[in-house]
Amino acid sequence: MEPSSSSSAPDEAWVQRDAAVIWHGFTQMATFADSDPIIVDRAEGHELIDTRGRRYLDAISSLWVCTLGHRVRELDDAIIAQLGKVAHSTLLGNSATVVIELSEALARVLPVNQPHLMFASDGAASVEQALKMAFQYWANIGSSGHTTYLALGDAYHGDTVGSLSLGADGFGSELFDPLRFPVMRTPGYNNPNWASAAIEALVEHAGKLAAVVVEPLVQAAAGMHVARPGDLRRLGEACLDTGTLLICDEVATGFGRTGSLFASTLCELSPDIMCLGKGITGGYLPMSATVASRKIFDAFVDDGSAGEPRRDRTFYHGHSYGGNALAAAVAVRHLELIEDWDVLTNVKDMTSELARLLEERISVLEAVSEVRQCGLMVGVELASRCAGSGWGKLVSQAAVRRGVLLRPLGDVVVIMPPLTITSDELAKIVDVLRESILEQCNVSAPS
Template sequence: MNKAYLWHPFTQMKDYNNSDPLIIERGEGIKLYDIQGRSYYDGFSSVWLNVHGHNVPELNQAITDQLGRVAHSTLLGMANIPAIELAEKLVEIAPKGLNKVFYSDSGATGVEIAIKMAFQYWHNLGLQGKKTFITMKQAYHGDTIGAVSVGAIPLYHDVFQPMLFPSHVIPYPYAYRHKDGAAGAMEDTLTALRVLLETRSDEIAALIVEPIVQGAGGIIVMPPGCLREMAALCRKHDVLLIADEVATGFGRTGAMFACDLEGVSPDLMVVGKGLTGGYLPVAATLATDEVYGAFYADYGEQKTFFHGHSFTGNPLGCAVALASLKLFKERNMLEGVIAKSSFVEQKLAALKERPHVGEIRQQGLMIGVELVRDKGSREPYDWADRIGVRAAARARELGMLTRPLGHVVVFIPPLASTEDELDSMTDILAASIVDVTEGGSTT
């Protein structure tokens, strides 16, 4: 029935239908179990969003308790208790100045909201000429049309080009491929942004950025200070800064939000994925009072933000998000991520010396291992080699699930993983890479 009826996202169905499909039946802790009863470590947090593990009693109970009250009530012109309480909590933990919360149901829709807010913000202020956006090379912000318009991964986005609005694209500070390393890459990025803002800020509404770590582009980590300098340039030239924290938020990078690592307070911030601990589809776009104020007017002025989703602020999702944030505090999750990140870095140190490992990129518990055909020349594998796919398949055989980004093998475990569990998962990660790139050699 799976092959007969389901069309899977980001999946070539011809390949899938010729494979042995994995069908998950249940989860417990950081493991998932298929219909044959086989267990697997969840080595990519079920697409980067699981925080506390699966089947967590406190999170289950939060949903059950709310289900006994009301499962859904719209936010269009009314409110519900969990949505109000979660908004207050998000403002409390967000970077300073983000005081208003607009809910949606996925990271992409949250980005779509941020883009529309930024556009209409300037429109409401009478500056209709500020209507374009800046994004970064290899950026990924979701799959709705607006989010794709500010995306810049050719494989995902080029086919839709005739449907999109144009964006300015500046280089991402990719130290690995720059002849002068991190400093040179950062300077190229800042120079490109500076020139663009100095010459065209009158037409630019906002810069959108994945703060500190570029996710789908290959787990690329910004040089220290780059985000801070980008934010300062935006402020100087009166351009809004949108921080897409969908992948990086809620402890994943070692801080509650990646922006916190450099003390950056954006004008708009999008969160999702880990917001509910990985349980239910809830996202949010946070805005400053200044942005909110541009929409706050008499009814007849027609400055209302005409946007919404049927399940916006769903009480079940907001209730489990509140329970997840409570566990963050009770279990000192952020401190734990810092210690676990160091442990993982040490465990993977030896893997850096393998002949087909070009680079291991890490920030917190976001790790990408880039595989190359030749370490000396940095020659990449061909797409047809399917090296990342093969490494992920081998990891599955060894008992861990992950999903590659091209030639980059991703390791993004649940934040609740213990050191013993991380020890086992990193062993599987290393073995799977060695097996597919060196023909099974372990020495």
């Protein structure tokens, strides 16, 4: 199976122009040009189309952001309509109607008590805001000593220095150890006793903690490690019992990925602070948000009536593009479409369909050690005989050659399709993955 092609002309020229001026994230630039990068020119529905007219089914939702596909007419129209009003104005000290509308719409569905939203542009920035908010919360209420965070093994919260500190080792983060601030760490979801260990640490060290930070239900970048909702609920209860703040990072799990609009809801969690990003605009424009519950927000409100001298409670933090009007307009329409199109029902149906296909065609392969799935988040872990030598990358490249865009996390091949994916498209993704594994791992299909 080859990607459909309207032209076989090489796109070497574009690759060379790119390599001359662009530095790609998480990419060794010495080998970039030789790794057959896709140079996307346009897209249609669930497919990306390169400069040669070749089509690729976007099975990673353009790094987990694209929810309803590309070039959705309704989303395009929302941006065009907003362009006729205003593209951007600052939210520092002022506001914009469309951002107020978005915040009202989100407040109606977020599992956070009386939320207030602070906007930024990337997931990592929303995590940085959350860390600082939690830290200053304790200072504002006059409680000293809350100077560290409890985070989990295998955690990933972004690449800025604060979010990197919260994250576990891996992805080259150890190099930055002299810059990373220390946090308390208990095991991640791949340890069945992770919740008990976290709760134990919580009970012992609550007085030192500014917050506990979790990725509810799925540690995505760790390779899709999935937790039981009941374990997260227990952790949430322990936070309440010990008076510890809970930060839920839903940058990856938010906006329908797990079958619920938010994974926290499935875990019956009502976090003090929540981080949103990625799917918030349906994958159209960069936007993230840190959501503060009423308790957190109130600790920052200060009308000065308590008299002087006193410390200023204002949160001195804000990004130039926080609350961008174009991003807000597409995010409002995106939320409406999730409801109007009953997208969550499709996620549930396709979750079962994908589970069945994976069980029949992928789990049975000798080269696969484990398949982990939560909603439309899947990690296919290659067996140790294939692991550790860049097999994840080789398998993904083989899939790309067959017209399905996959990207690995080490030796875990990730499938993260748009939420509007169809049965036929899922079958194509799974078949291509199977052929690619069989080809690259040099094993025969079970009879």
